[in-house]
Amino acid sequence: MPTLYHHPLSAPSRYVRLVLAEYGEEVTMTEVQPLLRDEAFLALNPAGTLPVFADDNEAVVSDAAVIAEYLAETRGVRFGEDSLMPDTAVERAEARRLVAWFGQKMHSEVTRLLVNELVFKRLAGSKGGSPDSTAIRAGRTNIRYHIRYINYLAERRHWLAGRRLSLADLAAAAEVSCLDYIGEVPWEEGEAAKAWYARIKSRLSFRPILADRIKGASPSPHYTDPDF
Amino acid sequence: MPTLYHHPLSAPSRYVRLVLAEYGEEVTMTEVQPLLRDEAFLALNPAGTLPVFADDNEAVVSDAAVIAEYLAETRGVRFGEDSLMPDTAVERAEARRLVAWFGQKMHSEVTRLLVNELVFKRLAGSKGGSPDSTAIRAGRTNIRYHIRYINYLAERRHWLAGRRLSLADLAAAAEVSCLDYIGEVPWEEGEAAKAWYARIKSRLSFRPILADRIKGASPSPHYTDPDF
Numbered sequence: 001m002p003t004l005y006h007h008p009l010s011a012p013s014r015y016v017r018l019v020l021a022e023y024g025e026e027v028t029m030t031e032v033q034p035l036l037r038d039e040a041f042l043a044l045n046p047a048g049t050l051p052v053f054a055d056d057n058e059a060v061v062s063d064a065a066v067i068a069e070y071l072a073e074t075r076g077v078r079f080g081e082d083s084l085m086p087d088t089a090v091e092r093a094e095a096r097r098l099v100a101w102f103g104q105k106m107h108s109e110v111t112r113l114l115v116n117e118l119v120f121k122r123l124a125g126s127k128g129g130s131p132d133s134t135a136i137r138a139g140r141t142n143i144r145y146h147i148r149y150i151n152y153l154a155e156r157r158h159w160l161a162g163r164r165l166s167l168a169d170l171a172a173a174a175e176v177s178c179l180d181y182i183g184e185v186p187w188e189e190g191e192a193a194k195a196w197y198a199r200i201k202s203r204l205s206f207r208p209i210l211a212d213r214i215k216g217a218s219p220s221p222h223y224t225d226p227d228f
Numbered sequence: 229m230p231t232l233y234h235h236p237l238s239a240p241s242r243y244v245r246l247v248l249a250e251y252g253e254e255v256t257m258t259e260v261q262p263l264l265r266d267e268a269f270l271a272l273n274p275a276g277t278l279p280v281f282a283d284d285n286e287a288v289v290s291d292a293a294v295i296a297e298y299l300a301e302t303r304g305v306r307f308g309e310d311s312l313m314p315d316t317a318v319e320r321a322e323a324r325r326l327v328a329w330f331g332q333k334m335h336s337e338v339t340r341l342l343v344n345e346l347v348f349k350r351l352a353g354s355k356g357g358s359p360d361s362t363a364i365r366a367g368r369t370n371i372r373y374h375i376r377y378i379n380y381l382a383e384r385r386h387w388l389a390g391r392r393l394s395l396a397d398l399a400a401a402a403e404v405s406c407l408d409y410i411g412e413v414p415w416e417e418g419e420a421a422k423a424w425y426a427r428i429k430s431r432l433s434f435r436p437i438l439a440d441r442i443k444g445a446s447p448s449p450h451y452t453d454p455d456f
Contacts, residue, residue: 047329055318059317061325062325065328066328069320069324070317070321090289096291096293097291097294100291100293101275105275149274
């Protein structure tokens, strides 16, 4: 069985877990402590980032967006229309643009800042350092723009990249779900964004994400609530 | 004819120009001033980043890595074995991992810092602000690790991702070429990296890159020299 090296509150890890679950793939989950990666982990992925996917054919794939493309090519092909990758090159470009938007831009401007400062540093104990209030303030300012952008897309399209559920929705939902766990999503910024997230949240693939619990960091009261 | 919105010293723009040139595609080149993007440009690409590719079919594609995938799908297919995308899913994952490594990690840790601080801020005049010496120092420290990583790969493989030239080489060469233009590459860090760059530099697709001149920022003396 393939192995996924992940952390429950790592948004890129959640993105890959959602892709795996949508494709009905079972994996062994190995938890890696964020901010405390060792030499053995760096040998798997020199970039030191989570997640890493070790496939049955001994291929080791890192970078969430790259793993998702790999899974779409090796598993998604079986799903035809529901492969999470749109049919045309133009639509695929739009899905990939949004994967990059959420996985890189939103992640670095919001999720990484808030999750690192509010949770991961605490989990890392004395090695984590103290929370940086400037980073927290920046994350809390930036999240409003990102929720409004999801809202803008959700008002115009059935799913974020178009007519069908795609990798873009899962990449966005992975970021949002980590922020919702720590109660940092200003849902009042967008009704359409909220309705989109409620739809994603009710999918079978989302159940393990909603069941995640991080020791020493309880989820926000509405985290699992479908009518939040 | 398609249009590429670019800047001559933007590494992601150079990446896409190299992909286009390898595929023998002609485009109209429209120069956009970095750090000074206006509303019209943000309408093309809300992320505000260069380059943007406007195709003949009216598709507007942004994010260099996404444009490269789009070009591989729409133009590269004609090239069979020489499509810049390896044949197997595992090899494609390795090529994509390296595209992300150079285009995201090296770009944010090195190229963006040095080119922004040493060139783009000056080009932007009073709106650019003054150079940040901490960022310049960080870029100059980090570049050594990245040149050594290219060296490590070039010692083990014919091209960076494997046996054949791929998107990974072009993504790396785009970053390196911007840094070489401003004379910031510590070539003494790696003979194999240097030999790899000399090979890339001698390709037909690289000629327009070597002919680039930025007003007020002359290239380093060895920039166009094949035996640097």
